[in-house]
Amino acid sequence: MKHEERRILVVEDEPKLAAVLCDYLHAAGYVCEWLADGREALQRVQDSSQAKPAAMLLDLMLPGLDGLEVCRGVRLLSDLPIVIISARVDELDRLLGLELGADDYVCKPFSPREVVARVRALLRRADGRLTPAGQQGPAQPLIGGFTVDEAGQRLAWEGQVLHLTPVEFKLLRLLLSQPGRVFERSQLLDAIHEDFRDVSDRVVDSHVKNIRRKLAALQPPQDCISAVYGVGYRFDPAAIA
Structure with a gap:
């Protein structure tokens, strides 16, 4: 457009x-x-x-x-x-x-x-969440029942679409890309704000809180993002229901 x-x-x-x-x-x-x-x-x-x-x-x-x-x-x-x-x-x-x-x-x-x-x-x-025709692209399987449509920038769990903002999609997609890895807040911040603006690491906490709320709304609810005190966050595949 x-x-x-x-x-x-x-x-x-x-x-x-x-x-x-x-x-x-x-x-x-x-x-x-x-x-x-x-x-x-x-x-x-x-x-x-x-x-x-x-x-x-x-x-x-x-x-x-x-x-x-x-x-x-x-x-x-x-x-x-x-x-x-x-x-x-x-x-x-x-x-x-x-x-x-x-x-x-x-x-x-x-x-x-x-x-x-x-x-x-x-x-x-x-x-990035829209294919050229404005239609959903092919969903690729990820760990723990998650799927991703890279072209359409959509994530779903067991067929339930997560209605994420562009920043939330980018953040959750990164965590899903390396299950079990602990990402520092600064690394996550750099990933979601590519212009490296001077903002607080706590911005990441706010976005993660939103993602967790949307994961909790799934049926059954999922709690698969773990906080590592003083460091950052990781996707925990063992927590998938």
């Missing part, structure tokens, strides 16, 4: 900042849609009669509905890529946003070029 066909939903209540973001997104070849109210943003994602956005830039301090609640609501509906943009720089806010399903977090003040670069990278990862 060409850039000009990709719609970015900008949810920001500061008109000047929203205008700057939209200008840069337009210049990069994207269609930009601006909303200033959190409740309206959630309703927009729920509305199947309108063109589906390719990604969302989401402020946290919004009228109508807090950005974190918007993120939570969107994640109940879809795996729409979400980049949080906020002046709330506290690490707890960042981690909470990621735990609710956001894919990335940018703190204000920021470079609009950086935001566009983050969007482009996120969409590139999301595009």
Whole structure:
């Protein structure tokens, strides 16, 4: 899909900042849609009669509905890529946003070029989940009943599809690639953020928490990601039910 066909939903209540973001997104070849109210943003994602956005830039301090609640609501509906943009720089806010399903977090003040670069990278990862025809590719068996569609970037266990964000897919796929190996948090962080940005290792913990929650929703629930205190995580095939 060409850039000009990709719609970015900008949810920001500061008109000047929203205008700057939209200008840069337009210049990069994207269609930009601006909303200033959190409740309206959630309703927009729920509305199947309108063109589906390719990604969302989401402020946290919004009228109508807090950005974190918007993120939570969107994640109940879809795996729409979400980049949080906020002046709330506290690490707890960042981690909470990621735990609710956001894919990335940018703190204000920021470079609009950086935001566009983050969007482009996120969409590139999301595009990897689609075959050229938009159909599911052949599933390849992995250990413990897991299968992977590499072209479509989909993971499933015993036929049950895990609805993962692009970052979550990348993280779980890496753990599955070497069962029993302990990956340090820094190694996992480098794998999910190829631009080597300066972010806390605790970001990995947030993504793993999301993956564990989705594994726990399987029937029967699976608890196959083990934490190694002070080091990182490993996929534990012996824990597969």
